[in-house]
Amino acid sequence: xxxxxxxxxxxxxxxxxxxxxxxxxxxxxxxxxxxxxxxxxxxxxxxxxxxxxxxxxxxxxxxxxxxxxxxxxxxxxxxxxxxxxxxxxxxxxxxxxxxxxxxxxxxxxxxxxxxxxxxxxxxxxxxxxxxxxxxxxxxxxxxxxxxxxxxxxxxxxxxxxxxxxxxxxxxxxxxxxxxxxxxxxxxxxxxxxxxxxxxxxxxxxxxxxxxxxxxxxxxxxxxxxxxxxxxxxxxxxxxxxxxxxxxxxxxxxxxxxxxxxxxxxxxxxxxxxxxxxxxxxxxxxxxxxxxxxxxxxxxxxxxxxxxxxxxxxxxxxxxxxxxxxxxxxxxxxxxxxxxxxxxxxxxxxxxxxxxxxxxxxxxxxxxxxxxxxxxxxxxxxxxxxxxxxxxxxxxxxxxxxxxxx
Ligand SMILES: C=C(O[C@H]1C=CC=C(C(=O)O)[C@@H]1O)C(=O)O
Numbered sequence: 001x002x003x004x005x006x007x008x009x010x011x012x013x014x015x016x017x018x019x020x021x022x023x024x025x026x027x028x029x030x031x032x033x034x035x036x037x038x039x040x041x042x043x044x045x046x047x048x049x050x051x052x053x054x055x056x057x058x059x060x061x062x063x064x065x066x067x068x069x070x071x072x073x074x075x076x077x078x079x080x081x082x083x084x085x086x087x088x089x090x091x092x093x094x095x096x097x098x099x100x101x102x103x104x105x106x107x108x109x110x111x112x113x114x115x116x117x118x119x120x121x122x123x124x125x126x127x128x129x130x131x132x133x134x135x136x137x138x139x140x141x142x143x144x145x146x147x148x149x150x151x152x153x154x155x156x157x158x159x160x161x162x163x164x165x166x167x168x169x170x171x172x173x174x175x176x177x178x179x180x181x182x183x184x185x186x187x188x189x190x191x192x193x194x195x196x197x198x199x200x201x202x203x204x205x206x207x208x209x210x211x212x213x214x215x216x217x218x219x220x221x222x223x224x225x226x227x228x229x230x231x232x233x234x235x236x237x238x239x240x241x242x243x244x245x246x247x248x249x250x251x252x253x254x255x256x257x258x259x260x261x262x263x264x265x266x267x268x269x270x271x272x273x274x275x276x277x278x279x280x281x282x283x284x285x286x287x288x289x290x291x292x293x294x295x296x297x298x299x300x301x302x303x304x305x306x307x308x309x310x311x312x313x314x315x316x317x318x319x320x321x322x323x324x325x326x327x328x329x330x331x332x333x334x335x336x337x338x339x340x341x342x343x344x345x346x347x348x349x350x351x352x353x354x355x356x357x358x359x360x361x362x363x364x365x366x367x368x369x370x371x372x373x374x375x376x377x378x379x380x381x382x383x384x385x386x387x388x389x390x391x392x393x394x395x396x397x398x399x400x401x402x403x404x405x
Contacts, residue, residue, distance in 0.1 A: 007100050007102050007111075010099065011100065011114070014118075015098060015114070015117050015118065017046060017094045017184065018180045019117045019120035019121065020048070020094060020113075021094075021183060021184070022127075022179070023114070023115075023120045023125075024048045024116075024117065025037070025180070025197070025199070025205075026116050026120070027050075027109075027112050027116040028199060029127060029130040029131065030130055031109075033050050033051060033052045033054075033109070034050070034052075034086045034201070035049065035050045035051075035086070036048070036049050036074075036086050036196065036197075037049075037183070037197050037198065038072070038194065038197075038198075038346070039187050039194070039195045040194060041192050041193060041194050045093070045095040046094040046095075047092070047093055047094070047347065047350070048090075048091070048092040049086050049087075049088050049089070049090065049347075050089065050092075050110075050113065051071070051086040051087045051088075052089065052106070052109060054084055054085060054086050055087065056083075056202075057073075057083040057085055058083075059080055059081060059082050059083075062309050062310040063075070063083055063306075063348075064306055065306045065309065065348055065354055066306060068348050068349055069087055070088040070348065070349040071086050071087040071348055072085070072198065072345070072346065072347050073085055073086075073346065073347075073356065074086070074200060074203060074340065074345045075313070075344050076203075076338070076340050076343040077318070077339070077342045079313060079314070084202065085348075086198070086200070088350070089109075090102050090106055092113070120180075127176045127179055128367045128368060131204070131205060131365065131366055132204075132367060133369075134366035136171060140168065140335050144335065145166070145168045145387075145388050145391065146384040146387075146388055148166050148333045148334070149376075149382055149388070151333060152166055152378040153378065153380060153382055155325075156378070156379065157380055160322060160325060161320065161321075161326060161329065162320070163252060163316060163326070163377055163378065164320035164330065164378050165318050165320055165330075165342075165375040165376065165378070166330070166333065166375055166378050166387070167334055167341065167342065167376075167391070168336075168373075168374065168375070168391055169336045169371055169372060170395060171371050171372075172372060172399055172402070173368060175368070175402075176365065179197075182207070182402055183195065183197050185401055186207075186209045186397075186401050189283050189401070190209045190211075190282060190283045190397070192211060192281070192282060193209045193211050193283070193361070194209075194210050194213070194346070194355070195208070196210075196345060196346070196359075203339070203340055204364055204365070205364065206362055207362060207363055207365055207370075208361060208362035208363075209361045209362075209397055210360040210361050210362065211280065211282035211285075211360070212228045212317060212360055213225065213228075213355065213358075214309070214312060214313065214346075214356040214357060214358050215305060215354075216305075216354060216355035217304070217305040217353065218352075219351065219352035219353055221295055221297045222293055222296070223294045223295075223296050223308070224291065224292065224293045225291075225292050225312065226290065226291050227253060227257040227276075227277070227289065227292070227315075228288070228317055229249075229252050229255075229287065229316075229377055230245055230249035230252050230287055231249070231285055231286070231390050232245070232249070233284060233285065233286070234286050240280075240281060243286055246381075247381065248379055248381035248382065249288065251379060252377040253287075253288040254277075255316050255321045256290075256315060257274075258316075258321070259316040259321060260292055260312070263308060263312055264292075267301070271294060271295075272292050272294040273293045273294070274290060274291070274292055275291045276288075277289060277290045278290075282361075284393070284396070285397075309356070314327075314342060315358070316377075317358065317377070318342035318360070318375065320377075320378075338373065340364070341360070341362055342359060342375065344358055345359050360394070361374070361394060361398060362398060363399075370398065370399075372399055373395070374392075376394075
């Protein structure tokens with residue numbers, strides 16, 4: 001980080017993860033600063049970025065990843081909607097040691113975060129006081145979703161549409177008193193997921209425990225994306241290698257693979273490695289996953305991340321195939337705005353690495369409630385009631401994290 005001042009190194013003896021997560025969120029929300037706090041898959045470490053003046057990126061353009069400074073990107077489902085960038089102005093790393101840095105001019109903001117974190121155990125510091133209440137609107141009936149699945153199946157049988165991901169949302173009353181514990185428990189229960197909690201004055205506060213990587217590029221120039229789809233409940237009595245999948249689920253995931261391969265074809269990228277599909281576990285759910293990797297130096301495509309971001313989002317795992325009729329169906333049949341759900345978010349150019357995840361298994365957090373979101377891939381073979389139950393299982397990831405404290 002250029003022109004940064006290392007303000008404090010190894011302060012873990014005085015402040016623990018819980019206090020720093022709560023203190024950072026409280027301090028950022030109190031001042032309407034943007035904040036992102038995340039933990040990568042298979043990691044116990046957390047990173048926190050705070051930016052008092054986050055950048056609004058151009059609405060109709062795909063973010064140019066290579067030109068962005070280091071920070072955290074938030075994009076909604078709608079490709080032409082505003083995207084937000086939280087620059088690395090304050091950085092707190094919660095690992096075996098706790099290190100903090102602030103860019104010149106932001107030292108007092110970091111001081112406020114640390115001071116607030118020291119007070120975090122004080123129960124009067126309530127995040128709920130800093131968030132708006134959400135009015136409880138009449139919730140859409142379960143039957144509305146089932147009718148939507150029936151409508152999708154009919155169109156799939158009678159048109160070029162092969163698959164559409166139909167989503168629903170649901171409000172749930174929660175107590176925010178221990179939000180930092182919710183976040184840390186998600187880390188424990190979903191070791192392979194990316195866990196993120198982020199706030200921007202324009203988007204509000206969101207939490208996600210997603211199993212789906214949209215794309216990443218590492219410091220060695222390796223590009224990676226995945227095709228993740230197909231869902232079933234994990235049964236601890238069946239070893240993962242013995243899990244079987246129905247024709248519908250195999251086809252649903254294969255459509256995501258085909259979508260990614262078509263993106264590679266569009267840019268004439270032939271030298272990629274495909275691994276899978278294999279079954280992966282994400283807490284109480286199982287999915288089918290295929291991984292695609294390419295070496296950007298060998299294929300001489302240093303900007304592959306940006307190019308693929310433009311082509312991939314929204315993938316067939318959250319939208320459908322072909323893309324245009326799937327988007328049209330979603331716009332006509334979903335009775336709510338997806339906002340950040342099934343958009344993407346994640347660190348950009350942090351120590352020369354970028355990792356954007358699809359914002360799934362997520363909720364918007366309000367003062368006393370959360371709005372949960374989930375979708376399911378509908379094909380000609382879908383059973384409407386089963387798809388509805390699948391959205392419930394997906395919503396339970398975040399919903400139960402708040403209930404099971
Ligand atoms: C759309 C969601 O999941 C996607 C990712 C994995 C499996 C999916 C499925 O089986 O439908 C979805 O494509 C969601 O979690 O809301």
